[in-house]
Amino acid sequence: RGATRARLRVLVEEARSMSMSVARVLLGRSASVVAARAPRQRPYRRRRRTAPVAGTRTSSSNAGHEQQQQQQQQASDQAHQDSAGFPHVSVMLDEVLAAFEGRPVRTFIDGTLGAGGHSSALAAAHPEMRKLVGLDVDPTAHALAGPRIAAAAASSELEVDLRLSNFSRLEEQADAAGVLASGGADGILLDLGVSSMQLDDRSRGFSFLSPDERADMRMDPQSPLDAATLVNTWSEDEIGRVLREYGEERRWRSLAARLVRARSERGAPIETVGELITAMGLPLDRRRGRDKIHPATRAFQGIRIAVNGELDVLKAVLPQAMRALAPGGRLAIISFHSLEDRMVKRAFREAEAQTKRPSAEAVAAGFASEPPPRDTDWPDDLPRVRLVNRKAAAPSKNETEGNKRARSAKLRVLERLPDE
Ligand SMILES: C[S@@+](CC[C@H](N)C(=O)[O-])C[C@H]1O[C@@H](n2cnc3c(N)ncnc32)[C@H](O)[C@@H]1O
Structure with a gap:
């Protein structure tokens, strides 16, 4: 040993x-x-x-x-x-x-x-x-x-x-890993x-500061879909939805339309970060004042979320994570x-x-009132849990002042209860 x-x-x-x-x-x-x-x-x-x-x-x-x-x-x-x-x-x-x-x-x-x-x-x-x-x-x-x-x-x-x-x-x-077998x-x-390593590594194509790099944005380098493939192959409606829903970009309609027009006019696929930004009709660099975000920030966020299927994987993991907890975990x-x-x-x-x-018996016998309808997005056999914090916790002012990335963070914690 x-x-x-x-x-x-x-x-x-x-x-x-x-x-x-x-x-x-x-x-x-x-x-x-x-x-x-x-x-x-x-x-x-x-x-x-x-x-x-x-x-x-x-x-x-x-x-x-x-x-x-x-x-x-x-x-x-x-x-x-x-x-x-x-x-x-x-x-x-x-x-x-x-x-x-x-x-x-x-x-x-x-x-x-x-x-x-x-x-x-x-x-x-x-x-x-x-x-x-x-x-x-x-x-x-x-x-x-x-x-x-x-x-x-x-x-x-x-x-x-x-x-x-x-x-x-x-x-x-x-x-x-033997975790389930051990309780x-x-x-x-x-x-x-994403991590700061991923954002800061210019070759990963997450950042508008690297216009000559391939528009990649994959967290998983083995994944078949990268940003360039997405913007070259998805329809205007699909790209519009990505920008609107995931990017929360107000100009989603015009950015998607410009992108699709540019990609058919250029006669060659969009490959790089710079080509993607200009195809949406945005300037490569337009920072006004220190805290102003780059005009492509929201569009990039939306495309990154779509490339990595971030909401789909989150939906898939939530019930699994609850089930993988030990009672009290x-x-x-x-x-x-x-x-x-x-x-x-x-x-x-x-x-x-x-x-x-x-x-159902308690409701039928009048001991309990009819429960509200189920949220059918989730399986009906989730483990017994309690919410540790009902309202999401936010980072301290001290933290957000020192780390801009923390500004939008929210923390929720749940505890698994023993089975009945
Ligand atoms: C915000 S960072 C985590 C930082 C870490 N908690 C720390 O303190 O250093 C997110 C990490 O999760 C990874 N990641 C994101 N989505 C993932 C997924 N669906 N499956 C596995 N890893 C994922 C990213 O590659 C990245 O390295």
Whole structure:
């Protein structure tokens, strides 16, 4: 066992220093690493934390609770300091830590690994954690997050199992990782959307700052549909819908019409970010003042959401994530778009309504009133749950001032109840 662990530690070290392509193979489809104990301790700085999502304590003694709180605070401080060296700043980190505070988290699933910021902070705050399953469609995330989680883990017994997978296959991956057989996950996190690494890597085509790059916008480099393919092949109506619904772009009708006209007039497909912007009749650079957004921002957001099927995969994962929880386990979801938050809210409310729904016999006997109609977008056999926060939590002013990306973030947390 000692030899295996030593080998796995070497693996982590190798992954740390390896080139992306090799790390991709190493940490790819279902590589599993055992975390090495945190190699460094930084000075501990106490900081007051505001936590709109309350953790419900299950620990018995006050001393135990204080120790746990201190551990949590240290993990939070450490994570904030550590994030300085990473390209993605985790959004609502304190609130996510608070959602799991004081609760035993032995098994955790991070459905959107990214740079591993949330996962490493949770692994540091929960020394009882024994298994962390991380999913991401982007191999870049695996190469960054694996060593980071391993280094931050508070327990040398933590098994980190990283899987190159869409979270729409969460239940299948949880099963393959042995999470379902062991009773389910004590915590699941989805931090939706793109990471700063993806936005900042100009070759990925997410940014209007890279007009010569291919209009790609795929989070999953293996996915068959990229932005250029979408704008060259979808109809004007379909593109209009993407801009209106996903981009919330007021000028959707004229942008879609111009795009379709330009693509037939140019006699060659739209390939690059710059060609896409000019095909919509927008200027390549028109920033007025520091805070003005680029005129293509909303259109790009809509196209990105369509390219990655972001609402479809969210709809697919919600019931799966609820089912993959152990009784008492919590599901936390951070969304950045009103359509995403609405979908999360509706799924959570439907699960709660099913939990509280009176039996047909009770209604027939007059003991309970007729329940409101079901939301048929969701399966009728969702697990029993309670909503931890009825109103979505928002980031603090302090956070939004320091991280613009956090401005539209909303956090909802749900807890699975024991089966009846
Ligand atoms: C906002 S970042 C997560 C950041 C992470 N929580 C952290 O603290 O570093 C979102 C990540 O989720 C990944 N992602 C988005 N949608 C996904 C999906 N449907 N399945 C798997 N990964 C996804 C993206 O590739 C990206 O790396």
